[in-house]
Amino acid sequence: xxxxxxxxxxxxTLILVIFLAxxxxxxxxxxxxxxxxxxxxxxxxxxxxxTTETTAQQSTEQLSEQPDKAKYDEYFTEFYLAKLPIGTEMxxxxxxxxxxxxxxxEDLFGSVMSVIxxxxxxxxxxxxxxxxxKKYIEPKTAFPMALKASNYAGTQPLKYPPGKYEYKVxxxxxxxxxxxxxxxxxxxxxxxxxxxxxxxxxxxEQLSEQPDKVKYGEYFVDFYxxxxxxxxxxxxYLGGQQFDLGKxxxxxxxxxxxxxxxxxxxxxxxxxxxxxxxISIYDAVAKIDTVAKAAFSQNLATGDFGWAxxxxxxxxGKYEYKxxxxxxxxxxxxxxxx
Numbered sequence: 001x002x003x004x005x006x007x008x009x010x011x012x013t014l015i016l017v018i019f020l021a022x023x024x025x026x027x028x029x030x031x032x033x034x035x036x037x038x039x040x041x042x043x044x045x046x047x048x049x050x051t052t053e054t055t056a057q058q059s060t061e062q063l064s065e066q067p068d069k070a071k072y073d074e075y076f077t078e079f080y081l082a083k084l085p086i087g088t089e090m091x092x093x094x095x096x097x098x099x100x101x102x103x104x105x106e107d108l109f110g111s112v113m114s115v116i117x118x119x120x121x122x123x124x125x126x127x128x129x130x131x132x133x134k135k136y137i138e139p140k141t142a143f144p145m146a147l148k149a150s151n152y153a154g155t156q157p158l159k160y161p162p163g164k165y166e167y168k169v170x171x172x173x174x175x176x177x178x179x180x181x182x183x184x185x186x187x188x189x190x191x192x193x194x195x196x197x198x199x200x201x202x203x204x205e206q207l208s209e210q211p212d213k214v215k216y217g218e219y220f221v222d223f224y225x226x227x228x229x230x231x232x233x234x235x236x237y238l239g240g241q242q243f244d245l246g247k248x249x250x251x252x253x254x255x256x257x258x259x260x261x262x263x264x265x266x267x268x269x270x271x272x273x274x275x276x277x278x279i280s281i282y283d284a285v286a287k288i289d290t291v292a293k294a295a296f297s298q299n300l301a302t303g304d305f306g307w308a309x310x311x312x313x314x315x316x317g318k319y320e321y322k323x324x325x326x327x328x329x330x331x332x333x334x335x336x337x338x
Contacts, residue, residue, distance in 0.1 A: 100180060103158075128160065225253070252335075271301050274295075278293045283319055284320055312337060
């Protein structure tokens, strides 16, 4: 594997617990009266900062409508969806985990945001759009309270059936945020999230070998492969405060070699020592390893991590991205290069 351009790790800011319904979220919320302050550290190429999974700069043709970047930048520094296990209470040491995949009967649905400009009562609204049915399952509804410049988080029971959706946030009737998310049925809770499916519907039985779900569950909350425009870096890391919010990878299983940069993004619930995680690339057609199993050279601490490879060094074809912990195969993600 080539040298990774950037490695990052997030740490949630410790914030005071208050009771606040955020947008459509009816659960407990958190607030920090100093929105510009985040907990950060940097050791070698490892950094800690508050990050977001998607922003108003998100630009994908698959969205039902595009958010207004200027409106987002006017009011937010970050906004992302997050989850907690059902029955878990949110607090300073138990913050929601960033994700766009939720599991029925297992997860609470939540959001986390940093507001940099006061939003008057009734000026912010939210809606949930069903991507498949092409209709709103929750119409645009205004939040009746004013939001001061601060950090907010909240969770509520997951009330959406299995499917694919968009979470939309409007300010002054202008769409500022549009985040695609997915809800999986409860009977998939013990499976690797999207680890055995591609955009063309490839099933688990077509994998060259099956991953160890128990081992995966021991170490990972989530892992996906994604893309950035060629030449784009994660971030960049901006003075210990945040990453560039428009440069987070978009989850995909199809890459255009001349246009895309290949990225890996994950959330760890257990640290992995240096030399214990291995990566290989398997050619699903030729049935050989295109990239031999190689050790990842850094310690991976609990939390979020990611890397980007530029350029994509694989010819057009179909592959499997494999991750091992010690000698156990824990992730197999089919992908295609065009």
